[in-house]
Amino acid sequence: MKMEMLFSGIGGQGVMALGESICAAAIKAGYEVTFVPFYGSEKRGGRTMCNIVIADQMESPIVAKPSIMLIMDERSLEDYQDTIAKDGTLIINTNLVGIEPSCECAKIVKLPFYDMAEQVGTVKSANMVAMGAVAQLLPMIKYEDLAGEVEAYFSKKPKLIPANLEALRIGYETEF
Amino acid sequence: MEKRVFMEGNEAMAEAAIRAGCKLFFGYPITPATEVLEYYARAMAERPEEEIMVVQAETELAAFSMVAGAAASGNRAMTATSGPGFSLGQESMSFMSAAEIPAVVVDSMRPGPGDGEILPAQGDYFQAVKGGGHGDYNTLVLAPYSIQEMCDLIQEAFVLAEKYCNPVVMLVDSTLSKMREAVALPGYTEVPDPDSKPNALRGCGKEESHHIITSGDGAVQWGEYNDMLQEKFKKMRENEVRYESYEVEDADIVMVAYGSMARVCQSAMRMAREKGIKAGMIRPISLWPFPKEAIAAVGDKKILVCELSAGQMVEDVQLSVKDRDNVYFHGKLGGATPTADDILSKIEEVIGA
Amino acid sequence: MFKKVVVDPVHCKECGYCIKFCPKGALSKGTELNKKGYHPPVVNDDCVSCGTCALVCPDAAISVYKE
């Protein structure tokens, strides 16, 4: 098994935290995992993108054809959509993406992560909703492990845990 | 074995170095090596019982000189930088090798020339392996390809530096520095007493004094001193070759790659095998000394050298084999790493050639 | 024979500081050459063992004794 993923957005959206949580949960499940971050040169509001590979054995950390692509803003879609695998799934945050994807892939999922997050608290949890959605495509990761990572991530701000867990849950349970 | 943790390369390597008893760190911020300095600075602040000492130097020139001073006192010391800083550090690399100072220097490569980019690259191979400083000297150059290996090798690097009284270079790149993966952090190691090292500066009292000098006293004396150093480098060449080979025996084509590029080639090798192409790989772990014999033993198979450079290690591969026409090269410049698919296409092209 | 000032002929480089600063004018340029071609100074009986010559000597070539 070897699964390549690419998550991309803009700084502040929590794309990296989302990616790291998925990696940590996959490691718990016993997989070899690599997480490679790419940042734009801007310190705030710049590009944040990560390559994640989950596999049975140690593999190249460089993602060529992601089978899961999470796109949180429009520029990311323009830059990366053409690299998606033919049998891949593209997940788009419709709140920040106004254009139609032009790539060929098996499935395109459009979800308003900001709106969904707002329903359970704050738009800041949009990345958690997105993580829940991505997790639906990762049967090898246990939901409880992912929830555990969310709790660990907010361990210093425990007040934020319930809303973020809720955001994760609605993303995970949204049907697509 | 310790539980595996999900850690960034730079931070894991810094932790492994601390556990190897390297309590003295001198550095200057530079992407993509800065996290080593930051990790050490946090450790100094948060773990007072470990007596860690970090100085953020004014330049890499100074940072390397501080490392030289601290290591000359018999204590384990290191710095971590990237190409532009490693260039400034070359005077110290030459000096430390001449003065027989054991120290560990990390160069996390990014693409040059000039300021370049902050992405992954392997363009500092010549500078690290051939000696970017002045005079005739060599340093061991170790090139890990995973975060686990970064941790294991940096611990070994201190032992090797002390064994040969010579600086050791850890040559990594932006991908390895910045990526995260699961790593079983190595434990705390035994650290020799600084005063037990033969030439450590300690305050001699009435005993024989210890001198760190690199200036000669006439052609004969300095010639003899150089011969002594060369004798030592010869021993290093004989004893410290490290590499791994993968499915070379039945291979029709053997890739040679190191560092993060080797990770990509390893995946490409598996993809090639799935397609029925008999591909293998040799991964040099020590770039100096270079695993010449292992590469020579490949015989008349085709060799494909892959690097994130315009072709630097490929020269050492060519020097290792009988037939240079059998050696093919694939490189990429500027910071983009070829994907496994790119390498697979290159394999198919070379096999067909 | 007791000597108040002993000049090490190997180290002396004939800079003349000892001669210049001797408060008694007891030192003067010697006539014998050392191996480097310098003339180490000679001392006469006016010396009072004050040590000024040793103090100013850049080569630590002078020892001074008192009876």
Place this chain on the structure above:
Amino acid sequence: MKTVYEKPAVFKEAVTNYCAGCGHGIVSKLIAELIDEMDLQEKGIMVWPVGCSVLSDRYFKMDTFVAMHGRAPATATGIKRARPDKLVMVYQGDGDLVSEGMAEIMHAAIRGEKLSIVFINNAIFGMTGGQMAATTLIGQTASTAPLGRKTETSGYPMRMAETLATMPGVSYSARCTINTPARIRECKKMIKKIYEMQMSDQHGLCFLEILSPCPTGWNTTPVNALDWIDEKMVETYPLGLFKDEESE
């Protein structure tokens, strides 16, 4: 019989490579006397520069690091941070400290490193044969300034002691010279002072600039060189104490 003066025990037998009348010899001798008197052979680690004093490891029975050109304050930082209980005795000339190593001395001062630095200012590059230094006087000739240093092309002499005295990381800064017996005695007291201050562990960088004769570099005789310090140098480089935390 009483010994008034004998060569310091810490000195080795080697004849120094210094020219006749060189100030390095006098200052080295003062340091050697202090090592004997203060019993510093075990406490002290010496850091020497590149320049005429580069061969000092041959003169002293001391643990010694001869640093790269200009890097002595950085190297000494490494040693002091690794062995904070030691007295790190740094010695630099003007080519080393003011030209090649300006960043290193300034940043050691910025950090307030616990170091004692003896700085030999002879307004010339001695070892390489009489080239202009950053400390060369205006109008002073040098092999690279055959008509004398001109401010239009080569700027102005650098006053290190005054500059460092303005810095909070510096605990002591003074300038002295060694062209008379009285001044040599005074100089020794000042060197002793900067060593004691470091050993007290209460202070930052301690700096002593010494105007020192270079008869060869100045193209004159040793005795005339001593006069030249008074005639020319002290005008640009006034003697004095610019900062002493202990007396504040």
